[in-house]
Amino acid sequence: MSKTIIISNRLPLQIKLEDNEINVSPSVGGLATGMKSVHEEGDSLWIGWSGLAEEDLNDETREKVQKEIEKNKCAMVPLTENEVDHFYYGFSNKTLWPLFHYFMEYTTFENENWECYKEVNKKFADVVLEHAEDGDTIWVHDYQLLLLPGYIKEKKPDTSIGFFLHIPFPSFEVFRTFPWREEVLRGMLGSDLIGFHTYDYERHFLSSARRLLHLDTNFNEISYDDRIIKIDSFPMGIDFKKFYNAALNHENEELEKSDIQKRLDEHLHSSDDCKLILSIDRLDYTKGIPNRIKAFEYFLEKYPEYQQKVRLVMLAVPSRSNVPQYQLLKRETDELVGRINGKFSTVSWTPIWYFYRSLPFENLIDLYTSCDVAMITPVRDGMNLVAKEYVATRVHQDGVLVLSEMAGAAKEMNEALLINPNNFEGIAQTLKQALEMPKEEQKTRISLMQERLERYSVEKWAEEFFTALNSTKQVRNTLVSK
Numbered sequence: 001m002s003k004t005i006i007i008s009n010r011l012p013l014q015i016k017l018e019d020n021e022i023n024v025s026p027s028v029g030g031l032a033t034g035m036k037s038v039h040e041e042g043d044s045l046w047i048g049w050s051g052l053a054e055e056d057l058n059d060e061t062r063e064k065v066q067k068e069i070e071k072n073k074c075a076m077v078p079l080t081e082n083e084v085d086h087f088y089y090g091f092s093n094k095t096l097w098p099l100f101h102y103f104m105e106y107t108t109f110e111n112e113n114w115e116c117y118k119e120v121n122k123k124f125a126d127v128v129l130e131h132a133e134d135g136d137t138i139w140v141h142d143y144q145l146l147l148l149p150g151y152i153k154e155k156k157p158d159t160s161i162g163f164f165l166h167i168p169f170p171s172f173e174v175f176r177t178f179p180w181r182e183e184v185l186r187g188m189l190g191s192d193l194i195g196f197h198t199y200d201y202e203r204h205f206l207s208s209a210r211r212l213l214h215l216d217t218n219f220n221e222i223s224y225d226d227r228i229i230k231i232d233s234f235p236m237g238i239d240f241k242k243f244y245n246a247a248l249n250h251e252n253e254e255l256e257k258s259d260i261q262k263r264l265d266e267h268l269h270s271s272d273d274c275k276l277i278l279s280i281d282r283l284d285y286t287k288g289i290p291n292r293i294k295a296f297e298y299f300l301e302k303y304p305e306y307q308q309k310v311r312l313v314m315l316a317v318p319s320r321s322n323v324p325q326y327q328l329l330k331r332e333t334d335e336l337v338g339r340i341n342g343k344f345s346t347v348s349w350t351p352i353w354y355f356y357r358s359l360p361f362e363n364l365i366d367l368y369t370s371c372d373v374a375m376i377t378p379v380r381d382g383m384n385l386v387a388k389e390y391v392a393t394r395v396h397q398d399g400v401l402v403l404s405e406m407a408g409a410a411k412e413m414n415e416a417l418l419i420n421p422n423n424f425e426g427i428a429q430t431l432k433q434a435l436e437m438p439k440e441e442q443k444t445r446i447s448l449m450q451e452r453l454e455r456y457s458v459e460k461w462a463e464e465f466f467t468a469l470n471s472t473k474q475v476r477n478t479l480v481s482k
């Protein structure tokens, strides 16, 4: 029977080593959380990296990791420390990530990293080819594997290959500064279908293919290498039911309390009528964390009546901490939180509760359900699933989503209060509007967004992607039989 092979740099499970024992937790990030539901439901194999360097493992731990990975219907691409350094931290996260998010001043162009990126993409191709059988469908994910579709197509031209980019595709003016632009485009064009979160990213890709490779495009199709490649947008959804039901059950269950939950309880039982504003993200410079903190400071100054009446609960998950820009951001965030708490705190009130850690799913639900407003302010974000998850957990149809226009999610969430993350005046006014929004209006906005999220769930997203990929297969078969 044919299967789907999902390939991404990171597997849906994160494996850590502690005293020769392995510790397994779910991976954080939109790709892993979204695709996890698709993987669990279908007949699929997920190929990716365990998160550990080969040198960290001995025979015993390698076997344990292997078993855990197989138990989860996954297969591993082993990476050495050198590859983690040059492929993952280097080319993926010091070149592609900042460039595609328009952080050109953070982007480095190192030939050594590029060479390693190619080698690791080839390594992924070898593992895929080991597992791929005739009739299988291959679905490659994200910017760490832009060359992989080309390598697979070269060896197995009849295989159906889909590629989805989870981050923005930058405009031509930015993309053309990239030294390896043609190779990367050709690698992506090894696919039969290329998907993006939004129409804008799709448009940017088509424009780069036209202008850099001089390819013919017809509406959303590209002729390349005697093949027609389809380019389309598929805004990724969430597992709506999982979040909605978890929020419902959460109300009825006595869960073991985390320190965050204890703080929330303390808050709920205290006599102050403080409202909670939530933000959750990986600690990443694209997420607009300093902007958010500074805008919150501006809000407290502009509307002093809100001091002691509102609190920002900020959860940041450690991410890519070997990259200097992430270390700088951590320092900046610590300093900003410290400065603002020092400036405004009273004996009974701290304006910002800041947590720097990953959390189990139940505790995320605690946060989503306990906060009156979610304030999500990326300066650039492919989609942003946190915004969607917050809305999905509001089972009483209350709560307000304040969302940056720069997130892909803003294109589908018109009922959110949209802000420009660089406009502190605008954010402060919007925050006030959110905190004062009548319950009826909250209900109208949340229920409209929930209906849409339920209809266009992650299952539907995957289904539409597969349908489009299958239709490219049919077109190919018709062309061959002619």
Ligand code: ADP
Residues within 6 Å of the ligand: 028, 029, 030, 031, 033, 034, 280, 281, 282, 315, 316, 317, 357, 358, 359, 360, 361, 364, 383, 384, 385, 386, 387, 389
């Ligand atoms: P990105 O893919 O850039 O990290 P998204 O907002 O699209 O951003 O996805 C983040 C995902 O990671 C969400 O599904 C969210 O539930 C999950 N997540 C975020 N913070 C945490 C955390 N502290 N603990 C566990 N999961 C988290």
Ligand code: F6P
Residues within 6 Å of the ligand: 010, 028, 029, 030, 031, 032, 142, 143, 166, 167, 319, 320
């Ligand atoms: O969605 C963007 C993304 O880079 C995913 O590819 C990745 O799973 C997630 O963010 C987390 O990043 P990392 O795998 O580098 O921890």
